[in-house]
Amino acid sequence: MKGKCKKDFEKWYTNTIRKELQYRELRRFHDLQPSMQYGVIVDFFDSVRIYLSIERGWSVIGDCYDGYDYIIGVQYLGTADTRHEAREAAIEKATEIYNEKFADTK
Numbered sequence: 001m002k003g004k005c006k007k008d009f010e011k012w013y014t015n016t017i018r019k020e021l022q023y024r025e026l027r028r029f030h031d032l033q034p035s036m037q038y039g040v041i042v043d044f045f046d047s048v049r050i051y052l053s054i055e056r057g058w059s060v061i062g063d064c065y066d067g068y069d070y071i072i073g074v075q076y077l078g079t080a081d082t083r084h085e086a087r088e089a090a091i092e093k094a095t096e097i098y099n100e101k102f103a104d105t106k
Contacts (some may be wrong), residue, residue: 001041001091004100009044013070016047038087041057052090054083072097 057067057079067079068086080086
């Protein structure tokens with residue numbers, strides 16, 4: 001995350017997840033592995049009605065294939081080779097949507 005989205009996420013995290021949060025505790029969150037951060041990040045985006053999901057990819061005939069689809073709301077955005085890549089792509093797109101949606105607010 002970057003820009004206004006990162007700043008607002010940190011404020012949301014402080015107020016929602018750990019009300020007594022000190023800066024060093026927020027730093028600990030940023031030091032976690034991305035897979036451990038993902039659930040909290042999804043909760044943040046849920047709070048502003050930007051819904052991320054990662055799903056196992058499916059072929060046209062219904063067979064599971066190697067790949068992970070990333071989706072925001074009901075919009076399919078793409079397929080990545082790994083769950084990690086799909087998470088990163090979904091967060092990047094959600095951040096972009098957030099920064100555009102809330103650009104005019106302070």
